[in-house]
Amino acid sequence: MPLFATRPIDDFPIGNVLLRDHHTALKIDGLHTHPHAWLSALDVAFLSANGTRTLVDEQQVPLAWFGDDADLSNAVVASSSFLIVHPWDLIRANELHVASLTESRIEGSVHPNAVIEGTIHLGPGSRILPGVFIEGNVVIGANTKIGPNCYIRGSTSIGDKCHVGNAVEIKNSILLSGTNVGHLSYVGDSVLGEKVNFGAGTITSNLRHDGANHRSEVEGVLVDTGRRKFGCIVGDGVHTGINTSIYPGRKLWPRTSTRPGDIVQRDLMS
Structure with missing residues (x-):
């Protein structure tokens, strides 16, 4: 893909913030994330309230989890989080992030x-x-x-x-x-x-x-x-x-x- 030929997906900016920095900004102890996952605030809040669960996409790919390894036997399907695979997934993530801003x-x-x-x-x-x-x-x-x-x-x-x-x-x-x-x-x-x-x-x-x-x-x-x-x-x-x-x-x-x-x-x- 043209964009991913020159930078890894986790170094791509969403709302002018690198994807990996979005993950770092979560600051939730013990939470592990897939480097290419876009995580919605709603799904992160749910995961934090149910700390033994693993968040997966519809293909059962782990997006975020607590503990050393993702536990697919105790997984919940994300409501609005997803894995960035193709460049058009960047547009989707950017839409969600920028639309969620509330203060100029x-x-x-x-x-x-x-x-x-x-x-x-x-x-x-x-x-x-x-x-x-x-x-x-x-x-x-x-x-x-x-x-x-x-x-x-x-x-x-x-x-x-x-x-x-x-x-x-x-x-x-x-x-x-x-x-x-x-x-x-x-x-x-x-x-x-x-x-x-x-x-x-x-x-x-x-x-x-x-x-x-x-x-x-x-x-x-x-x-x-x-x-x-x-x-x-x-x-x-x-x-x-x-x-x-x-x-x-x-x-x-x-x-x-x-x-x-x-x-x-x-x-x-x-």
Whole structure:
């Protein structure tokens, strides 16, 4: 997978916090976690109240447990926790985490002509410029510039040293650090790796005409993502030419590129 080719899953940020740091933050004595598990607060609270149990997913893979080893004979199936296996699982985890935020934390600057309707975490040195409309919960890292005149929708996470600029819409997506979506682009239900640059007019499609779940190819087999809306997965260092159009569910491997006007109909590996 493009994103997992350059970093282990537990080093991937969810809401700009590494997955392994989410686990560390639980601070529950004796609790062991699968390094790739996304654990919901509800399931963790249940497990803590019933400390002899093991939390498993629907395939009986242990997600979290007390004691040295997981006890499958005393297991409970998670209600909303799951194992991150594919890149689209990152979108699901990010949705749950960012949507759960209840208090804003603003360390950067917000222009008075920007509108924020939702909970926002804004890192130090970051700027939200005039004409920006943020709708829903959004997490933005440090030294990032948002705007002018763009639309950010929840549940989106944007890393450090990014730029989301004029006439850009970002919806329910993850942008890693150093990534630029400068102008006239749409990114929906997608994950963009580090130091990606979307040329002007790059558009991701995220909805099939028949409304069915998207499927994505994994090792030659089409896998149901479980998502009705799913854009693209973009590896580190990808550059797109202006007016690139990307079909839903497509994956662009690290350091690949497109030419102006390209249509990405299949996964781009070289």
